[in-house]
Amino acid sequence: MSFDFSKAMEWAYKDMLTFFPENVSTFGGELDSLFAMIYYASVAIFFITYAILIAFIIMYRHQEGRKAYYYHGNNLMEFTWTLLPTFLFAGIGLWSDDAWTKSKYAYRVPNPDVTIDVLGYQSGFGWQFRYPGPDGVFGNKVRNQISSANPFGIDSNDVHGKDDLVIISPGGARPVEVHLPINKNVLVNLSSNDVLHSFFLPNFRVKQDAVPGQWIKVWFNGTKAGRYEIACAELCGSGHYNMRGLLIMDSQQDYDAWLDQQYKLVKPELSAPVSDSTAVAAVASDSTTTKN
Amino acid sequence: MQSATAHAHETHGHDSHGDHAHHHDVSFIRKYVFSTDHKVIAKQFMLASLFFLFVGGLFALLIRWQLAFPGEAIPLIGNILPDTWVSDGAVTANFYTQLLTLHGTVMIFYVIIPLAVGMFGNFCIPLMIGTDDMALPRLNMYSFWLVPPAGLIMLTGFFFDSGAAAAGWTGYPPLGPSSGAGQTTWLISLFLIGFSSIMGATNYMATILNKRAKGLQMFQMPLTVWALFITAILITLGTPVLAAAISMQLADQYLHTSFFMPDNLLVGAPDNSLLTGAFVQKGNELLEHKQLLGGGGQPILWQHLFWFYSHPAVYIMILPGMGIVSDVLATFARKPLYGYKAMIFAIMAIAFLGFIVWGHHMFQSGMNPLLGTTFMLSTIVIAVPSAIKIFNWLGTIWRGNIRFTAANLNALAFIATFIIGGLSGVFMASAPVDIYIHDTYFIVAHIHYVLFGGALFAIFSGIYYWFPKMYGKMLNESLGRKHFYWSFIFFNLTFYPMHLLGVGGHMRRIYNPYIYEFLQQYQPMNQFITIAAIILGFSQFILIFNILWSLKYGKKAPRNPWQANSLEWAAPAHPGHGNFDTDIRVYRGPYEFSHPDRETDFYPQWEEPQGDEKTVHETKEHSHSA
Numbered sequence: 001m002s003f004d005f006s007k008a009m010e011w012a013y014k015d016m017l018t019f020f021p022e023n024v025s026t027f028g029g030e031l032d033s034l035f036a037m038i039y040y041a042s043v044a045i046f047f048i049t050y051a052i053l054i055a056f057i058i059m060y061r062h063q064e065g066r067k068a069y070y071y072h073g074n075n076l077m078e079f080t081w082t083l084l085p086t087f088l089f090a091g092i093g094l095w096s097d098d099a100w101t102k103s104k105y106a107y108r109v110p111n112p113d114v115t116i117d118v119l120g121y122q123s124g125f126g127w128q129f130r131y132p133g134p135d136g137v138f139g140n141k142v143r144n145q146i147s148s149a150n151p152f153g154i155d156s157n158d159v160h161g162k163d164d165l166v167i168i169s170p171g172g173a174r175p176v177e178v179h180l181p182i183n184k185n186v187l188v189n190l191s192s193n194d195v196l197h198s199f200f201l202p203n204f205r206v207k208q209d210a211v212p213g214q215w216i217k218v219w220f221n222g223t224k225a226g227r228y229e230i231a232c233a234e235l236c237g238s239g240h241y242n243m244r245g246l247l248i249m250d251s252q253q254d255y256d257a258w259l260d261q262q263y264k265l266v267k268p269e270l271s272a273p274v275s276d277s278t279a280v281a282a283v284a285s286d287s288t289t290t291k292n
Numbered sequence: 293m294q295s296a297t298a299h300a301h302e303t304h305g306h307d308s309h310g311d312h313a314h315h316h317d318v319s320f321i322r323k324y325v326f327s328t329d330h331k332v333i334a335k336q337f338m339l340a341s342l343f344f345l346f347v348g349g350l351f352a353l354l355i356r357w358q359l360a361f362p363g364e365a366i367p368l369i370g371n372i373l374p375d376t377w378v379s380d381g382a383v384t385a386n387f388y389t390q391l392l393t394l395h396g397t398v399m400i401f402y403v404i405i406p407l408a409v410g411m412f413g414n415f416c417i418p419l420m421i422g423t424d425d426m427a428l429p430r431l432n433m434y435s436f437w438l439v440p441p442a443g444l445i446m447l448t449g450f451f452f453d454s455g456a457a458a459a460g461w462t463g464y465p466p467l468g469p470s471s472g473a474g475q476t477t478w479l480i481s482l483f484l485i486g487f488s489s490i491m492g493a494t495n496y497m498a499t500i501l502n503k504r505a506k507g508l509q510m511f512q513m514p515l516t517v518w519a520l521f522i523t524a525i526l527i528t529l530g531t532p533v534l535a536a537a538i539s540m541q542l543a544d545q546y547l548h549t550s551f552f553m554p555d556n557l558l559v560g561a562p563d564n565s566l567l568t569g570a571f572v573q574k575g576n577e578l579l580e581h582k583q584l585l586g587g588g589g590q591p592i593l594w595q596h597l598f599w600f601y602s603h604p605a606v607y608i609m610i611l612p613g614m615g616i617v618s619d620v621l622a623t624f625a626r627k628p629l630y631g632y633k634a635m636i637f638a639i640m641a642i643a644f645l646g647f648i649v650w651g652h653h654m655f656q657s658g659m660n661p662l663l664g665t666t667f668m669l670s671t672i673v674i675a676v677p678s679a680i681k682i683f684n685w686l687g688t689i690w691r692g693n694i695r696f697t698a699a700n701l702n703a704l705a706f707i708a709t710f711i712i713g714g715l716s717g718v719f720m721a722s723a724p725v726d727i728y729i730h731d732t733y734f735i736v737a738h739i740h741y742v743l744f745g746g747a748l749f750a751i752f753s754g755i756y757y758w759f760p761k762m763y764g765k766m767l768n769e770s771l772g773r774k775h776f777y778w779s780f781i782f783f784n785l786t787f788y789p790m791h792l793l794g795v796g797g798h799m800r801r802i803y804n805p806y807i808y809e810f811l812q813q814y815q816p817m818n819q820f821i822t823i824a825a826i827i828l829g830f831s832q833f834i835l836i837f838n839i840l841w842s843l844k845y846g847k848k849a850p851r852n853p854w855q856a857n858s859l860e861w862a863a864p865a866h867p868g869h870g871n872f873d874t875d876i877r878v879y880r881g882p883y884e885f886s887h888p889d890r891e892t893d894f895y896p897q898w899e900e901p902q903g904d905e906k907t908v909h910e911t912k913e914h915s916h917s918a
């Protein structure tokens with residue numbers, strides 16, 4: 001047992017805002033500055049109220065022979081300290097709404113450049129990812145074909161599903177690893193087949209519960225290449241802590257190279273003849289959006 | 293025993309306290325075990341809840357040990373615990389999840405609510421409104437006697453092969469219903485304790501409305517009584533919803549309904565052969581079989597029902613404390629409570645708004661984000677009455693003559709911590725800010741600032757304040773102050789740093805944070821927190837020691853040791869069954885401290901005005917602020 005004292009005391013000498021992990025998404029900065037705004041307002045309120053509290057405790061401490069002021073209060077004061085916080089808090093609420101709608105409202109989700117499906121799962125604890133495959137089109141999802149071998153319930157009759165790339169945890173302690181391109185709008189269709197999970201990308205300020213029976217759209221746009229961690233933020237069982245994944249943000253080139261390699265690795269027979277399936281793809285090109 | 297209705301009818305005119313204070317020759321069991329005396333029941337709530345406080349505290353320290361030193365054997369007890377809980381003396385992931393679930397559940401449902409509502413509601417209401425007992429004493433007795441079996445049922449889960457409940461104190465489906473018998477005991481236990489709450493609450497309302505002493509207007513009741521009255525309304529409106537939700541989850545678990553369970557679930561808890569829509573395990577192979585009945589349920593429905601109760605429940609936990617703190621502060625500042633009516637209206641506003649903010653727990657749950665906007669705005673509105681209360685408390689001590697008794701130190705600490713808890717609430721109330729901090733240690737910090745720093749410090753304050761009336765003995769003040777300083781300092785050292793962990797992204801309910809690279813840097817801070825938490829936990833023994841020591845050696849309490857104004861201090865130092873030995877009439881509000889026309893700095897509610905003081909009293913009535 002070692003004890004790093006200066007690290008342990010960080011809370012005492014480091015500003016709260018410095019604890020944020022680096023932000024690498026487009027809207028993350030906006031969320032962080034909202035946090036900072038509330039933080040500064042809170043610090044001000046904290047110091048003012050504590051100063052008053054401590055001053056009163058000292059000034060009005062018990063003294064023999066002194067009598068307290070007989071006073072029941074004052075309506076003007078009540079109105080003042082009702083209205084002031086109302087304006088402050090209402091301001092925070094209105095200010096917050098834009099960032100909220102931008103990050104979560106369906107109509108504000110930008111046109112995706114890349115779409116993937118993500119499932120949290122409990123038997124073994126981890127994440128499963130689906131890429132549309134060389135044809136660029138996801139196979140339809142059908143609920144009654146969901147099984148542990150086909151967690152996404154890819155329709156066996158849909159030709160677009162044949163080349164879909166599914167990435168699951170390698171097993172053991174190794175986290176699942178996926179790649180996505182930077183400076184692109186990424187749309188994640190999120191769900192689960194067992195219990196609730198929560199798809200948490202700390203560096204991207206993304207968090208969304210995965211709910212079985214429901215596909216929820218999550219989007220982000222990463223601004224910096226690198227290796228980032230994926231976490232689960234909703235209690236999903238005893239292995240909840242163990243749902244770590246890795247998200248590698250690549251330039252478009254590196255990303256394409258990685259995808260090619262994955263296709264070869266997982267489905268060698270599908271890697272080359274992309275053109276064969278493009279005709280079919282055109283027919284159903286709207287099926288990138290999910291059907292369930 | 294007198295019938296309850298007889299009590300209710302003589303509301304404003306009972307003058308017969310004296311007789312049933314003496315002539316009952318009751319058996320030991322009737323007197324101390326199955327008693328209908330509200331004061332005995334209050335003590336029973338206190339003992340049971342203090343027991344659970346130590347149980348819940350032990351769970352917390354086991355959790356903390358794992359976070360500080362993952363995988364290392366728990367000191368002293370690690371090697372004597374059974375294999376199902378520990379491996380090599382260290383908590384297993386499975387046991388950890390059970391611990392965090394039961395820590396939250398025990399603390400909320402078996403410590404804070406029974407102390408704040410059960411204990412103080414029982415002790416304070418009849419005494420502070422100047423009556424002999426509750427309107428329905430027997431119902432009152434039942435409401436206590438549901439607590440021990442309910443608590444024990446839940447704890448039995450630890451002795452099942454599959455363990456105790458492990459779906460968090462929020463019990464979210466599908467995890468909840470798809471786990472084993474531990475979850476069932478959890479559900480049954482909550483159902484029973486909810487029933488106990490409802491019985492208590494109806495009783496409080498009936499008592500306050502019907503049994504006030506002669507002359508006591510509603511707007512002359514102390515804040516503690518007002519707060520408990522409104523809390524009782526919250527309980528009766530909210531708890532049935534929880535009961536319904538629990539019944540639905542039980543039905544999902546055993547009757548193959550699917551209120552909360554969508555179809556085609558691949559859930560795989562080890563012993564869920566009871567479940568139809570589940571995996572059945574056979575050796576190492578998971579055999580899947582489809583849900584036979586139903587399907588198509590909605591996991592989020594549970595969250596709506598649960599939080600529709602549980603958000604008001606956070607006010608069930610804090611409002612009595614706010615009442616206690618108001619009374620204690622006024623008494624020890626020797627000043628009228630600032631803005632008496634504003635304080636009452638603020639409580640009413642909190643109670644009303646409390647029913648329309650539940651969705652702030654669900655911003656990231658997958659509910660329609662449009663609702664997120666709505667709940668964000670309502671939540672922000674509810675912060676306003678909380679702020680009003682803070683300002684009025686500050687107004688109360690302004691130009692006072694403050695005595696720093698243990699009771700008052702705890703009340704002042706309540707203000708200090710509630711400021712921080714309220715401010716952290718505003719961060720989370722902003723839905724976009726909540727995206728990042730939801731389900732991190734920021735939330736854990738918030739919870740503990742309002743529930744430990746807030747509710748529990750207020751409860752401590754109330755214990756120090758009313759102990760003399762409860763047991764006829766004074767608590768030792770110097771031990772009381774020691775308990776306070778240790779608790780207050782180590783409370784802050786334990787929970788303040790958690791805000792920063794949350795900002796660092798540290799998830800809550802995590803068995804081993806250090807498998808994440810970005811959290812490895814926080815192990816030293818977690819160790820610091822754990823050490824502070826251990827000291828905080830052990831500081832509570834000072835309170836227990838103080839109680840035991842004072843019961844035996846404490847100074848005999850006078851009738852009105854704090855020179856306070858409210859009616860409980862008119863009762864004998866150690867009141868018997870029936871409470872008062874004089875006929876109580878009320879002449880004024882409870883906060884007439886330091887009246888300029890009086891020699892003494894207090895003016896009890898029951899003291900008859902002398903001659904021309906009567907007119908002074910009339911004008912004073914009007915000067916109460918609105």
Ligand code: HEM
Nearest residue numbers: 606609610652653675678714717718720721730731739742
């Ligand atoms: C200024 C007033 C308050 C505001 C604005 C506020 C706001 C919030 C919000 C938005 C959350 C959800 C955060 C999340 O899960 O992401 C929350 C959680 C919570 N609050 Fe408050 N709160 C306030 C006061 C209180 C009080 C007085 C109590 C209790 C006495 C309380 C107890 C809790 C608890 C227990 C949770 C966590 C529930 C869980 O386990 O997820 N809050 N609060």
Ligand SMILES: [Cu+2]
Nearest residue numbers: 232234236240
């Ligand atoms: Cu999880």
Ligand SMILES: [Cu+2]
Nearest residue numbers: 603606652653
């Ligand atoms: Cu809430």
